Amino acid sequence: MYDLYIxxxxxxxxxxxxxxxxKELGIAFDEKLVKFGTSNDNFLxxxxxxxxxxxxxxxxxxxxxxxxxxxxxxxxxxxxxSDVKARAWSRSASAxxxxxxxxxxxxxxxxxxxRIRPSAINEPLMKDILRIDALWRQGLSSFGGPFLAxxxxxxxxAFYCPVAFRFQTYNTPLSVEADAYxxxxxxxxxxxxxxxxxxxxxxxxxxxxxEAGAVGEWTEDLRAE
Numbered sequence: 001m002y003d004l005y006i007x008x009x010x011x012x013x014x015x016x017x018x019x020x021x022x023k024e025l026g027i028a029f030d031e032k033l034v035k036f037g038t039s040n041d042n043f044l045x046x047x048x049x050x051x052x053x054x055x056x057x058x059x060x061x062x063x064x065x066x067x068x069x070x071x072x073x074x075x076x077x078x079x080x081x082s083d084v085k086a087r088a089w090s091r092s093a094s095a096x097x098x099x100x101x102x103x104x105x106x107x108x109x110x111x112x113x114x115r116i117r118p119s120a121i122n123e124p125l126m127k128d129i130l131r132i133d134a135l136w137r138q139g140l141s142s143f144g145g146p147f148l149a150x151x152x153x154x155x156x157x158a159f160y161c162p163v164a165f166r167f168q169t170y171n172t173p174l175s176v177e178a179d180a181y182x183x184x185x186x187x188x189x190x191x192x193x194x195x196x197x198x199x200x201x202x203x204x205x206x207x208x209x210x211e212a213g214a215v216g217e218w219t220e221d222l223r224a225e
Contacts, residue, residue, distance in 0.1 A: 013162030023190035090156035113223035
């Protein structure tokens with residue numbers, strides 16, 4: 001049995017990726033949630049980088065979302081697309097998400113339970129949004145949809161699930177095709193489960209709250225108090 005270490009569902013975009021992948025593919029695991037900003041948040045106890053997510057199986061520890069996806073792909077069917085071209089595109093798109101889109105990450109942090117009207121969208125942020133929109137449309141048109149690599153949800157979709165939550169929070173304008181794909185991700189059972197749990201979290205991390213407060217006006221706070 002795998003142990004998957006994650007942090008707060010409201011904030012932790014990196015944690016969401018392997019969590020939603022394993023949930024949607026039916027790969028069993030024990031969830032180990034360690035809260036940000038608490039006295040027991042010593043992630044170094046289980047992660048060599050002191051970061052989440054981290055997958056543990058017996059005496060083996062796998063860290064970093066790409067490494068976790070590849071490890072799971074060696075052991076389970078369906079992590080990546082079976083078609084070689086779709087699989088190569090998926091790995092490229094996942095790697096781009098893994099290493100890029102810094103403006104989106106910094107200026108539109110994931111906060112599942114809030115709805116925020118941004119004060120402004122600068123040029124680097126708009127460039128990230130437009131690139132993701134184009135990338136989504138490319139995958140959908142190239143491989144037939146309804147997911148990025150074809151008929152089935154795979155790792156490349158999991159890598160963009162946190163973006164779907166961001167676009168929901170900030171009501172980001174998208175093309176018709178990209179907006180439909182965003183809503184498709186948000187409607188997945190695993191995404192609904194993650195969102196429901198995020199809304200029930202009552203603990204707050206000061207750093208993440210400050211980041212969200214700097215973005216713009218909070219129009220809704222759907223989280224439990």
